[in-house]
Amino acid sequence: MRELFLxxxxxxxxxxxxxxxxxxxxxxxxxxxxxxxxxxxEQTFDTIKPYxxxxxxxxxxxxxxxxxxxxxxxxxxxxxxxxxxxxxxxEQNLFRIDDALDAINEKLIRRHPHVFxxxxxxxxxxxxxxxxxxxxxxxxxxxxxxxxxxxxxPRSLPALVEAQQITSRAAxxxxxxxxxxxxxxxxxxxxxxxxxxxxHGSHEEMEDxxxxxxFVLVNLARFVKVDPEQALRKTNAKFxxxxxxxxQKLADRGRTTRESSIEEMESLWQESKP
Numbered sequence: 001m002r003e004l005f006l007x008x009x010x011x012x013x014x015x016x017x018x019x020x021x022x023x024x025x026x027x028x029x030x031x032x033x034x035x036x037x038x039x040x041x042e043q044t045f046d047t048i049k050p051y052x053x054x055x056x057x058x059x060x061x062x063x064x065x066x067x068x069x070x071x072x073x074x075x076x077x078x079x080x081x082x083x084x085x086x087x088x089x090x091e092q093n094l095f096r097i098d099d100a101l102d103a104i105n106e107k108l109i110r111r112h113p114h115v116f117x118x119x120x121x122x123x124x125x126x127x128x129x130x131x132x133x134x135x136x137x138x139x140x141x142x143x144x145x146x147x148x149x150x151x152x153x154p155r156s157l158p159a160l161v162e163a164q165q166i167t168s169r170a171a172x173x174x175x176x177x178x179x180x181x182x183x184x185x186x187x188x189x190x191x192x193x194x195x196x197x198x199x200h201g202s203h204e205e206m207e208d209x210x211x212x213x214x215f216v217l218v219n220l221a222r223f224v225k226v227d228p229e230q231a232l233r234k235t236n237a238k239f240x241x242x243x244x245x246x247x248q249k250l251a252d253r254g255r256t257t258r259e260s261s262i263e264e265m266e267s268l269w270q271e272s273k274p
Contacts, residue, residue, distance in 0.1 A: 024079070024080070024083055025083055025086075025087070025097055028040075028080070028083045028084055028087045029087055032087050032088070032091065043084070043088070044088070045085065045088060048081065048084055048085065048088075051081060052078075052081045055074065055077045055078040055080075055081060056078060058074045058077065058078075059071065059074045059075060059077075059078050060230075060233070061074075062074045064230075064233060064234060064237060082097070082100060083097060086099075086100055110134060110138075111130075111131050111134050111135070112127075113130070113134075114126075114127065114130070128172075129172075132172065149169050149170065149173065150166050150169055150170070153165045153166050153169065158229065159214075160214075160218060160228050160229045160232065161229055163214070163215055163218040163219075163228075164218050164221070164222060164227075164228060164229070167215075167218065167219050167222060168222060171222075177219070177223070179223070180220065180223040180224055183216060183219050183220045183223050184220065186216050186219075187213070187216045187217065187220060190209065190212045190213045190216050191213060193209050193212070194206070194209040194210055194212075194213050196209075197209040241272070242269055242272040242273070243269075245268065245269075245271075245272035246265050246268040246269055246272060249268050249271075250264075250265075250268070
């Protein structure tokens, strides 16, 4: 009966977003209580970390698929993660979810003086420049020592994302190409160097040149305003879809990919394209 009451209360049409968020906070506290869920009680900051990343990628998958009902559910799963972390922090008297909400609300107001204050900003570039200036001012106010430009970019990021972040930071101080054409010229140069390393160099040299090639590709994506991580994810999804078509058509013929020629598979691959 209590479960039914809770489920009905979630769907109350007059409930505000704030009330529903508070219910999530209360549910998490209940799950972590002595009489709650054994699995939830066993979790720590470190054991929950992988779920944060997993849920983030599931949100991204829903966006890529333009599956909006699914996205709503995945965003709920993602929203659970900060509530879970904050509940564990509250149990150790570190901070509460209220502190996290205060922090982001204050940051949004403080870093948008063109919206909530008297300043003006005409372009997104103006906004980003002022955002970083305010961020630096906040660090100085906290007495934090100045870090190097790239030190604040986490090394734990996926390599494509890290490359995008560090080159964007360097570009903010003028260390950059002038246009995409120059990046394409650099790409051709790196491709030639990789080809030479492949033919005449060691495995380490080839690895080094391939890294340079990928790095320039990330910069090209930045210049044409394409997220390289998302671009690659979409290409991966396209490959999965087309290769799945090849496998299915071969299965309809009573064969597997191992039993088929590259010519037959290539023909089906071309057939899979719209």
